[in-house]
Amino acid sequence: MRPVSIIGIGCTKFGERWDSSLRDLVAETGIMAIEDAHVSGEEIDALYVGNMSAGRFVEQEHIGALIADCAGLSRLHIPSTRVEAACASGGLALRQALLAVASGHQDIVIAAGVEKMTDVSSGAAADALAAAADREWECFFGATFPALYAMMARLHMRRYGTTQEELAEVAVKNHHHGSMNPLAQYRMEVTVDDVLSSPMVADPLHVLDCSPISDGAAAVVLAPAEKASRYAEVPIRIIGSAQASDTLALHDRRDLTTLDATVHAARKAYDQAGITPSQIDLAEVHDCFTIAEILAIEDLGFFEKGAGGRAIEDGLTTLDGPLPINTSGGLKACGHPVGATGIKQAYEIALQLRGEAGSRQVDDAEIGLAHNVGGSGGTAIVHILSR
Amino acid sequence: MMTMKTKAPRFWRCIPQRYNLIGTHCAACDEYYFPPRSVCPNCRRDARIEEYKFKGTGTVITHTTIYSGTDDFERQTPYNLAIIKLDEGPRLTGQVVAPPGEVKIGMHVRPVFRILGKEGERGIIYYGTKFIPVEG
Numbered sequence: 001m002r003p004v005s006i007i008g009i010g011c012t013k014f015g016e017r018w019d020s021s022l023r024d025l026v027a028e029t030g031i032m033a034i035e036d037a038h039v040s041g042e043e044i045d046a047l048y049v050g051n052m053s054a055g056r057f058v059e060q061e062h063i064g065a066l067i068a069d070c071a072g073l074s075r076l077h078i079p080s081t082r083v084e085a086a087c088a089s090g091g092l093a094l095r096q097a098l099l100a101v102a103s104g105h106q107d108i109v110i111a112a113g114v115e116k117m118t119d120v121s122s123g124a125a126a127d128a129l130a131a132a133a134d135r136e137w138e139c140f141f142g143a144t145f146p147a148l149y150a151m152m153a154r155l156h157m158r159r160y161g162t163t164q165e166e167l168a169e170v171a172v173k174n175h176h177h178g179s180m181n182p183l184a185q186y187r188m189e190v191t192v193d194d195v196l197s198s199p200m201v202a203d204p205l206h207v208l209d210c211s212p213i214s215d216g217a218a219a220v221v222l223a224p225a226e227k228a229s230r231y232a233e234v235p236i237r238i239i240g241s242a243q244a245s246d247t248l249a250l251h252d253r254r255d256l257t258t259l260d261a262t263v264h265a266a267r268k269a270y271d272q273a274g275i276t277p278s279q280i281d282l283a284e285v286h287d288c289f290t291i292a293e294i295l296a297i298e299d300l301g302f303f304e305k306g307a308g309g310r311a312i313e314d315g316l317t318t319l320d321g322p323l324p325i326n327t328s329g330g331l332k333a334c335g336h337p338v339g340a341t342g343i344k345q346a347y348e349i350a351l352q353l354r355g356e357a358g359s360r361q362v363d364d365a366e367i368g369l370a371h372n373v374g375g376s377g378g379t380a381i382v383h384i385l386s387r
Numbered sequence: 388m389m390t391m392k393t394k395a396p397r398f399w400r401c402i403p404q405r406y407n408l409i410g411t412h413c414a415a416c417d418e419y420y421f422p423p424r425s426v427c428p429n430c431r432r433d434a435r436i437e438e439y440k441f442k443g444t445g446t447v448i449t450h451t452t453i454y455s456g457t458d459d460f461e462r463q464t465p466y467n468l469a470i471i472k473l474d475e476g477p478r479l480t481g482q483v484v485a486p487p488g489e490v491k492i493g494m495h496v497r498p499v500f501r502i503l504g505k506e507g508e509r510g511i512i513y514y515g516t517k518f519i520p521v522e523g
Binding site: 121123124126127130134136137138139141143144146147150151152155158199200201202203204205249250251252 | 402405422448449450451452453454455456457458459460461463466468469470478479480481482487492503504513515517
């Protein structure tokens, strides 16, 4: 396998994009990434797109061909493939594109992600998302995603003394980071009191513990590392990429307060990169709920199991802390158009490593990690990026 | 989107274990499975799988109270959901019928047969197992 670099990045504004269709979002981000990479259409060998549920959200399938068409590439007849791993669809698209280039099969490949979620009611959106859980043995009995993560939170609180205030601090931090990101869905700051006084969704998770329903798209352009400097001033190397799976239903897991898929994917990615967790300068982790960020920073090896909540409360993961987490605002504040999230995470890390993150720039960032989860942990995908 | 449905619903299938807690037991390794598995992950080809009806009693491992549900469950809110460990070992997800705040980790529960949901006012009714606290 040969080394691969990111030579171009693009991301739309996330949020309730009433003015834009799924097609508009794809075209917008595709053009950004292609222009950033300085590649011509003729050079592009393939497209991969992460998309969870266009069939449910906009009643459109066959997203592979659609995005090639929208990006103006239909006359080139290049292969375009849609991949799906629920909320990890974007991370999966990046990984498939990476494998295509690393194998030597293709040279210039675009990995994109898109979700247009606000064309349906919030109840219909919640039901579409619930399809990422075990429909027959969880959802049939009334489970929702907030409920599954709430049950993980309850047990984490019981075992490790994690508090609702510590959960709230995740939202406070990520909204603070989001306030500095022009692409974020939410630019406003929130306080611990705001989170704790917001309506309860699934006890102990409040509305402000949950990531929103969002529209958005993101794309990155990959090339063999040996050719990357022809296109990009600062190519970003992908030095680790791993994917792991686990039981679909939460209740079947070995441990309800650990995402074993994250643990396994992270271990493999660190091995490939030849680094330890302590060498990571910043990370985008899958904070679909505040508890999910606490689980992630433990399972990725940044903090001991059970110590995640205190690490957040002690400010260890803020922009000016030793390990900034979710500088984009995370899923919580930047927004979570599910298929786009995994690509947006790679976008944010690449932007930071290029030194182009503006007021939220992390000083001297050399190595960053992106962590994308599908469902309640049935899939986890970890990428490690380096300048 | 759709409010009235007269289609054959995706859960309108013959799933006996929905109405009784029927799973399987591997006589080779003495492991119990719910929902039933026909291949034992421990023994694979050496497995001796037999049908097993669970007692249904179990313990709450973790729980939540849902205040905002999907369209199908919205009118049942608030309701309690829990991960329950059956006495024989397997875990499952189910509702616990009790006032919010009364469900506790470690609480003993037993199964009851209940309506789980309806597809709209005149739609198909789904039945299945819920749990209630065991007295005392």
